[in-house]
Amino acid sequence: MxxxxxxxxxxxxxxxxxxxxxxxxxxxxxxxxxxxxxxxxxxxxxxxxxxxxxxxxxxxxxxxxxxxxxxxxxxxxxxxxxxxxxxxxxxxxxxxxxxxxxxxxxxxxxxxxxxxxxxxxxxxxxxxxxxxxxxxxxxxxxxxxxxxxxxxxxxxxxxxxxxxxxxxxxxFGEGEHPTRLFPTLHRKLSSGEPMQLSSGDKLRxxxxxxxxxxxxxxxxxxxxxxxxxxxxGQGVTLREVAETIADRYGRRDLLAFGSQPAHPRDPMAVVGISNLAST
Missing domain, CATH: 3.40.50.720 (NAD(P)-binding Rossmann-like Domain)
Structure with a gap:
């Protein structure tokens, strides 16, 4: 201890x-x-x-x-x-x-x-x-x-x-700030609001x-x-993330891909390889 x-x-x-x-x-x-x-x-x-x-x-x-x-x-x-x-x-x-x-x-x-x-x-x-x-x-x-x-x-x-x-x-997960991607998707899709997104092709x-x-x-x-x-250690596109959450509510129709410009400093791909040693 x-x-x-x-x-x-x-x-x-x-x-x-x-x-x-x-x-x-x-x-x-x-x-x-x-x-x-x-x-x-x-x-x-x-x-x-x-x-x-x-x-x-x-x-x-x-x-x-x-x-x-x-x-x-x-x-x-x-x-x-x-x-x-x-x-x-x-x-x-x-x-x-x-x-x-x-x-x-x-x-x-x-x-x-x-x-x-x-x-x-x-x-x-x-x-x-x-x-x-x-x-x-x-x-x-x-x-x-x-x-x-x-x-x-x-x-x-x-x-x-x-x-x-x-x-x-x-x-992502418990305690996440409400303005971040995952909480915003859940909040809008669950209430039937459209979600404006960039193209969704970035890998995360x-x-x-x-x-x-x-x-x-x-x-x-x-x-x-x-x-x-x-x-x-796994890369997924933002489109895949948004569609997976939308499917929980049956509302892919609310996802407006390409309606928002990508942030100029937002990289196309960010995927790691873990080197964490086991205990």
Missing amino acids: KQVLITGASGFVGRQIARSVQARGHRLTLVLRPGRFTDIGISDDQVRIIETDDLFAESTAWWLEALAGIDTVIHAAWSVVPGRYLDSLDNIDCLVGSLRLAEAARRNGVARFIGVGTCFEYRLPNERITVEAPLGPVTLYSTAKLGLYEQLEIRFKATATSFAWARLFYL DFLDVREAGRMIASLVENGQEGPVNICS
Whole structure:
């Protein structure tokens, strides 16, 4: 049994990580905004809560105290406000604040540090993304994530702290923001509203967020180091996804493909190959 500190545990991905880590029998320390524990949906047995209004503003000294007795850190927190996070200057604050957390982990001799990155660190499009694939972020969000990965790799290399970096691909499922693709499709099709879409020919690697949480939680025990692709390894087109959901309501007629232009930075293909070691 390990003492695992998780940041961002009330978020879309973080709550699934926390649930899976607890299910594996580990003790949890959660760094949360005030009043957010009930959002996670886990037992309070053997859970320590540390509250802060802004973890990215906390000092290294604050983190040194928070990390007392911690074996493993899973850093899932980041600013991801829908519609603005890709180019938000908040990414810089997240990067700088994350480095203070990492420095405290290094000083405290934390045995394992697991960071959470993104598939957008890779050069895209790519239908076969291994962890050796070329990197090439094009947004401030992905650039900051890659910058954090590179800094942590250097900082932990000469220490006793083992370091893993979980790169998330396209996630869906419980707790997803209502403006994202899957919830929007369900909401509109179930109420008989037309759904305006691009051509639907782009290829994506979708993974249920619950499985992503389980995959990241397994990194606590398996000792794997370096980048890890958290993905399904299967590519499907957006048209296939939309038609599958529409079939649940018998309303393919509501899908208006080609009625919306594709985003200029939206890559044609993003499909990963998982290198997650088994436990």
